[in-house]
Amino acid sequence: MTISELQPALYARFAKVLQADMLHHAFLFSGGFGAMEMALWLTKSRFCTNLTDGLPCGVCRECRLIADNDFTDLHLVKPDGQTIKTQQIRDLLLTFSQSGYETNRQVVIIDGAEKLHVNAANALLKSIEEPESEIYIFLLTASENMVLDTIKSRAQVITFPHQTQLIQQHLEAAGTLKTDAQLIAQVTNSLESAQTLAEDKAFLTSLKQIENFAKTLVSNKDEAFLQVMGLAANFKDKYQQGLVFELLSIILVKQRQSQLAQKVFMAQSYFRANVNFQASLEKIAL
Structure with missing residues (x-):
């Protein structure tokens, strides 16, 4: 485009x-x-x-x-x-x-x-x-x-305003599921990077894991803490690790879990300060 x-x-x-x-x-x-x-x-x-x-x-x-x-x-x-x-x-x-x-x-x-x-x-x-x-x-x-x-x-x-709807429409037209397209569109800054994630089958599978982790954070923090290791193991790439915090924040805000979303923001700041990815995730579930 x-x-x-x-x-x-x-x-x-x-x-x-x-x-x-x-x-x-x-x-x-x-x-x-x-x-x-x-x-x-x-x-x-x-x-x-x-x-x-x-x-x-x-x-x-x-x-x-x-x-x-x-x-x-x-x-x-x-x-x-x-x-x-x-x-x-x-x-x-x-x-x-x-x-x-x-x-x-x-x-x-x-x-x-x-x-x-x-x-x-x-x-x-x-x-x-x-x-x-x-x-x-x-x-x-x-x-x-x-x-x-x-x-x-x-x-x-x-x-440069984020064109979420434009990205989502582009992804859906290319065959991405609407729910996946909505999330990917909110955390990417270009059509190219959005399409790359949408075509990454491993990432799409892990996207479901992120959604499940967010749900567990709301219902059972002890269980969520146990899920951290498995979640961290699926994201070795620094860029995608950063996206995990963005996605969690979006999901939790949508669920009106403002306190948990704030914990995600704090964990993200630790991650950006070079705290280990898994250790940063664990801070959300504490």
Whole structure:
């Protein structure tokens, strides 16, 4: 799907900005859904050789290379492990000191801005405040509250609303059960990640286990505590472990179990602070 379909209101807003040739040089895209697609579309607008009223054509050489992430003057930075390291940003800044290969412009997309190491963020600040050349920086995050205030204060913050219904409809059209599609749609930030989970049979089986665990938390905490080990054993991937807390919270809030939902939130904060996954789950059932 195109950015105009994923985020029609934001697309219209940025189309006006491009038509007026008033694109700011630094943005923080918060919320995740469609953020990468928007960043790439705006990148195309900086290099497209066949602009129409300021908007990229999407088919010229430059637009196609950008879509394939194979364009020399587009730099995509992602976490190396759990963080975006200082050396990654130093390497990036070195390229900023040079002119672009294709034009005098360069674009950087930092995916997972909340994972910038504090020293990496500080190194980036000067380029955001005083870019040495024509540089555009797009910082993407699904967790704006975890992004350093110094970064947020120097970039234009744009919120990308979560399109739950759109994701759910997409999954159901692809054959996912409605109940599964509803839950997956609420915890994913892109059609791609939602489809990946929906096609993961092991995850779908474990999804039922999460729902059963939530029910047991309400009816019998002692039994729920005994279920933790089995639940933890089914989620080895860090990303999916994080989803367990999101899913539990959604299910419990829907059941109006606010106190248990609060315990899930606290357990999630322990998990994000690198407490063992099983130990974090056990705190919910205590």
